[in-house]
Amino acid sequence: MSIKKELLVYNSLTRKKEVFTPINEGFIGMYVCGPTVYSDVHLGNVRTFVGFDIIYRFLCYLGYKVRYVRNITDVGHLLDDGEDRMSKGAKAENLEPMEVAQKYTNGFHEMMRIFNSKKPSIEPRATGHILEQIEMVQAIIDNGYGYEANGSVYFDTLKFANERKTYGKLSGRVIDELMAESRSDLKNQSDKKHPSDFAIWMKASDDHLMKWNSPWSVGFPGWHLECSVMSTKYLGNHFDIHGGGNDLKFPHHENEIAQNEGACNCSPSNYWLHTNMLLMNGKKMSKSDGNTITPEDLMSGNSPHVSQGYDPMVIRFFMLQTHYASTLDISDDALKAAEKGYKRLMQANQVLSKLDTSGAGNAEDEEILTLIDETLVDMCDDFNAPKALSRLFELVPKINSYKEGHLDVNQLSKETLAKLKALFNEFIFDVFGLKDISSGGSESANVVNGLMELITDLRQDARANKDWGTSDKIRDKLTSLEIQLKDGKDGTSWIIN
Ligand code: AMP
């Protein structure tokens, strides 16, 4: 296996950009926190999962064999009032909790398909790993970092922080601060020794819907536990990458690290990657705040926030234009601009795929080869998709000039043209995960290309016969469809604006 280039990643754990070195050469174990399936995914969730999809695709593109584990949280993620989100969802919809979980898991999968995200290698569910979670609780107790109180088990943060000095290393929070701000007023949680302790097993009340037998009580696991258990079950005690949205840094990821260290004396992941939040009107898009736009509404345009519907590939392109670690504020204007950019890129790729050369190469080659190389360098710089995308856009005017005859394509070497075609194909479709919907895929693209050739030929004939009426009629109709004709020395070319 040959890896194409050195990769730099921003590691949230060290707060530095570091050279990425996998534990086993050529292989990567990556765990990403999946959705809590108690309601429909919102666009913020999509941003995070698309972000990691691009990271996953690029790691594969570099030549790594990646085991990508992304879980489904179907138990134990608590609301502020201490109620399990799944139980609350089930009661609200009058469904079995597992019906709720299945319904929204299906919806999540459908959304990932619509946004052309690759499936993970393993997608474990929290409810399928209760035994392993009970084992980890026991290991934490055996190592002295967990204690039982009234059937619930808590992680002893103060003891852990005093002995190991690592609690807070990811989020930068210090234990005194946590002690002051943590809440002990949550249902079932007044038995904690210290306010910052967190439940790893919770005794269930009689009316709680999802509960299992354990050595301590009939209850359910704490939310953070599932990811500690499922990541290490499928990737080993120590693996390469752990990801999620940056709202999960604390308490979820910090507590995951504490649990892993408490249970097996081993920090789970070498590199922690966090996507930043999708904002709407400057505020985090969040299900619990009701500040969301559904992907369906954005696609159909059925929302006061947008003037029209947008294709999921345009939305994906819009997301690509911002680095995964920066906030992304959604607006109608930005989406409109993304739609234009997306069309321009697809159009250029169609033009490029039809270019041919008999030439031997000249100075043009050097400029193009440099841009090709820089595209890869940008992606290797902490997956900088917006920068890599801008390199492709630097190449677009050149491609159009070859088509229009302003530049002579025969001055390009066969090798450079082949590299340029490969770059566009591999980055647009394999790495960025876009699909060409401008004409419904490559088959329809061929039909559109054929029709456009026929139309431009008919217009040429009309012009040759001095039939200006027909020639103008064709041009005006195409203009109204935002297709621009350009007459060059080698004939007429066309571009969708
Ligand atoms: P949840 O279903 O709430 O557990 O979230 C699933 C994933 O989406 C987690 O990695 C969250 O960090 C992420 N997420 C939640 N809200 C947003 C948002 N507004 N923008 C980006 N990612 C988000």
Ligand code: ZN
């Ligand atoms: Zn998680």
